Amino acid sequence: MEILNKVIEVEPVKEMLDYQGKYGEYGGAFVPPVLEEQLEKLSVCFDEIVTTEEFGKEYIAILKDYVGRPSPLYYAANLSKYVGSRIYLKREDLNHTGSHKINNTIGQILLAKKMGATEIIAETGAGQHGVATATACALLGVPCKIFMGAVDIQRQALNVKRMEMLGAEVIACDNGTQTLKDAVDAALGYYIEHPDSYYLLGSHVGPHPYPKIVGYFQSVIGSEAKQQILEKEGRLPDGIFACLGGGSNAIGSFSAFLADDEVAIYGAEGGGEDRNGNTAATLTYGEPIVFQGTYSYCLTDEKGDPTFSKSVAAGLDYPGISPQHAYLKDTKRCDYHSVTDQEALDAFRLLSRLEGIIPAIESSHAVALAVKMLKNKGQLAIVTISGRGDKDVERDF
Missing domain, CATH: 3.40.50.1100 (Rossmann fold)
Incomplete structure (x- = not known):
């Protein structure tokens, strides 16, 4: 990607693209067969799209002029x-x-649009990823659903209101401890049932290629x-x-x-x-x-x-x-x-x-x-x- 700022290079670290699912013995993709094809498509599209000059210029321009980097x-x-x-x-x-979350949501939603996704789904704990997802979806014109544990909805009420104001549908997760783990489970379940959605994972976790994608954008x-x-x-x-x-x-x-x-x-x-x-x-x-x-x-x-x-x-x-x-x-x-x-x-x-x-x-x-x-x-x-x-x-x- 071309450096658009002569003093501070805002582009991601290119070495982060080298990882192909494993960090030593850790990582990989342990998912049901129904998800294997979707994740393989995501991996291929990410490698092909984010390395293009067109994507790089668009992403960096938004980081500078919209995010404030x-x-x-x-x-x-x-x-x-x-x-x-x-x-x-x-x-x-x-x-x-x-928060830092906007770096990742802008990048992934740009990718999702180029892949033809019809909606964005995401999980959130503190609500920062949810707000960043809702914000980027509003900017880029894509509907979104945010899964959040019922306990977290109570302790992060301000961020819930922000998400809803931005047009997101916030879905409460009442299972288990009703926190981030359960929101991830619910979002993955919805993703399996709605393959035309794009699952925008917010942290450096989950099956390959998500850690690679999130690590690159952050x-x-x-x-x-x-x-x-x-x-x-x-x-x-x-x-x-x-x-x-x-x-x-x-x-x-x-x-x-x-x-x-x-x-x-x-x-x-x-x-x-x-x-x-x-x-x-x-x-x-x-x-x-x-x-x-x-x-x-x-x-x-x-x-x-x-x-x-x-x-x-x-x-x-x-x-x-x-x-x-x-x-x-x-x-x-x-x-x-x-x-x-x-x-x-x-x-x-x-x-x-x-x-x-x-x-x-x-x-x-x-x-x-x-x-x-x-x-x-x-x-x-x-x-x-x-x-x-x-x-x-x-x-x-």
Whole structure:
């Protein structure tokens, strides 16, 4: 793709196209036969379409003129003084719709239209992916259905109203724990029954080719951040931090730095309060199994079956995880930590009061981990603020 911005290259990281379904032993597509043909078609179309100059120019133009990319890399002077390290914030919260999710939804809906899809279906937990999907569908003129757990509908009521205002049909999922896992199950079930739909998966999970697709569209985050930090500091950071539930903003942030061994990479999982089933820290307490179409780490019960997750952050409240993050954990390229609800809430308030930036409670997990790991270290670091916290300020924590 042609670079349209001479200072900051907003295009995705091309190396993300190289993955063909496996990250070491993880990944793959474990789906019913009825889905195999649809996923194979999606894989072929993605590889053919997104590499064209026409698609690249259209996608990048929307990112720049509609989404507002590149998002700023902001030096958080007050937070840096408090922590004792130089901390930059990658401000995905300043994107149109208020999170990183719009990077992926714009890309996938452009792809879906070129594939002739009649409607878009999606799942959402915190509602940010749902809002981004509804927004992109409104922009590009495609109807959409958003599946959301009934519990998440209650705790993210503002985002539900936003989705409906944008024209989306929000479908409540009353099964299981009524959270993100169940919304994914419901969306996949609908997709099987309606093959003319396009399933717009929002995180870096699920069967191939979804992790590859989502990782590619989200890699603009790391691509920008790398160029921005070099421009501002003249060197790479000592570390980079991001939160992860499924793992899309994290893999987007990490992608451009994976080959830079001098850069330490940290992922913050939703830890809930303890390890006795009351957690969403999949990489910390899970084990590898096949779950929702892919082989990766997952929280399991005593029988080895998938179990529920628990996090104050709806967007992290998911028992599975990206297969690429599973690989990065096992190879020790990335360092993943569990962050408790209370630690995240403390960081939520800390960033709000020190910098006048109200982060999503999901992003607050990354802030909390950075504060802990960088205290009085004098290091240079980037923390991705994956979303803004408007949706969380009225919650009764």
